[in-house]
Amino acid sequence: MAELDEIMLAELGEVRDALARAEFDGDTFAVALGHARLAEIVDSRVLGQLLAPAVKAEPSKPLRLPVPYYGGKFGAAPLIERAMGPIVNLVIPFGGSLGCLLGRSEPARVETANDKDGLIVNAWRAISNDPIAVAKACAMPVHECTLDAVHGWLLDNRESLTTLLRSDPRAHDVAAAAYWLWGRSVWLGGSWCNPGKRGPRKAKVALRGGETGPGIGQGVLSSKIRDELPAYFTALAQRLRHVRMTCGEWTRVLRDSVTVSHGVTGVYLDPCYDLGTGRRPDLYGIDEPEQSAEVRAWALEHGPHPRLRIVLSGLGDEHAELEEHDWSVITWRGRERLWLSPHCRREDFGPLFEQGAA
Ligand SMILES: C[S@@+](CC[C@H](N)C(=O)[O-])C[C@H]1O[C@@H](n2cnc3c(N)ncnc32)[C@H](O)[C@@H]1O
Numbered sequence: 001m002a003e004l005d006e007i008m009l010a011e012l013g014e015v016r017d018a019l020a021r022a023e024f025d026g027d028t029f030a031v032a033l034g035h036a037r038l039a040e041i042v043d044s045r046v047l048g049q050l051l052a053p054a055v056k057a058e059p060s061k062p063l064r065l066p067v068p069y070y071g072g073k074f075g076a077a078p079l080i081e082r083a084m085g086p087i088v089n090l091v092i093p094f095g096g097s098l099g100c101l102l103g104r105s106e107p108a109r110v111e112t113a114n115d116k117d118g119l120i121v122n123a124w125r126a127i128s129n130d131p132i133a134v135a136k137a138c139a140m141p142v143h144e145c146t147l148d149a150v151h152g153w154l155l156d157n158r159e160s161l162t163t164l165l166r167s168d169p170r171a172h173d174v175a176a177a178a179y180w181l182w183g184r185s186v187w188l189g190g191s192w193c194n195p196g197k198r199g200p201r202k203a204k205v206a207l208r209g210g211e212t213g214p215g216i217g218q219g220v221l222s223s224k225i226r227d228e229l230p231a232y233f234t235a236l237a238q239r240l241r242h243v244r245m246t247c248g249e250w251t252r253v254l255r256d257s258v259t260v261s262h263g264v265t266g267v268y269l270d271p272c273y274d275l276g277t278g279r280r281p282d283l284y285g286i287d288e289p290e291q292s293a294e295v296r297a298w299a300l301e302h303g304p305h306p307r308l309r310i311v312l313s314g315l316g317d318e319h320a321e322l323e324e325h326d327w328s329v330i331t332w333r334g335r336e337r338l339w340l341s342p343h344c345r346r347e348d349f350g351p352l353f354e355q356g357a358a
Helices: 002-025 028-050 053-057 077-084 118-129 131-138 144-167 173-185 229-240 293-302 321-326
Strands: 091-094 109-115 244-246 265-269 308-315 327-333 336-340
Touching: 002 028, 077 265, 077 308, 077 327, 077 336, 118 131, 118 144, 118 173, 118 229, 118 244, 131 173, 131 229, 144 173, 265 293, 293 308, 293 321, 321 327
Parallel strands: 091 109, 091 265, 109 244, 265 308
Antiparallel strands: 308 336, 327 336
């Protein structure tokens, strides 16, 4: 709460100064802008805080993107943070639900997140720019026909939305973001927004209890947050405020200008797993299993760089080849493994290391 108050006070102070200058200059346009900005701050922050008893109680608790996400790494984030050690720069080429970033105990000074899927990046950008509007738009009743319509709409509009994101730095589509978040929360299992899964699905809407318990719901429909969404998204927007976002191929954010030129850099690589691991195909909206070997090759080449702390996720022995080149491996959960590059803090993870035994 104190942290939010300070941020809000600082912003209010800036607007007050700008207004004083504008009035002194007789600049009516700037005065109008200042008043509009004042209304924005008061609306989103104050409203968000008033509606947020849960978030107020634990302001520094990491918040996840409120959607179930196959392969999401929110739970692995503390382990990845520990493996990377102190870094000034964090780069996430396969962002998805931003688990590794949002699950950290504290942000890195510079953070860059990328995903090739414009539907996902639009959701990140819309939450950062207009959290209250996204929250309001997510409040849709669960209806199977709505889900089918939403899925078809998102598939039809992915390309144009991606083009829009790339052509206008502030563009975002609140309705599309809410469709993606709401639909991902209603849809059961993987393959949300995968072009091969167009059309109605049988009894796959999250109307039943299943793992989430009767009537509890998941994602934006979770009973823990569904009545607090404006506050939840406002807190998320605060966390995402300084995150640099890109929408494209994973290699775009791995140039030196994005990585080592900022100082010691953590790179978290979580590509779609190779199908040879036995995982199901088409789990993601954009699912490219052939990347796995290319990403490993990049990791192998860049692992020795003294400023890089690379963590690569994989299944089973997918990236065992790295272990012949001074990389080490730890288990996160089940068959999920994390390979750590030579400059990670590997001394923290001896042969007897067990996840959870910090
Ligand atoms: C395993 S998921 C990452 C999950 C993420 N670590 C999390 O915590 O949610 C892989 C992600 O890579 C994205 N993707 C697929 N092909 C890509 C590519 N060529 N470049 C960048 N991202 C890609 C998918 O959209 C998907 O979100």
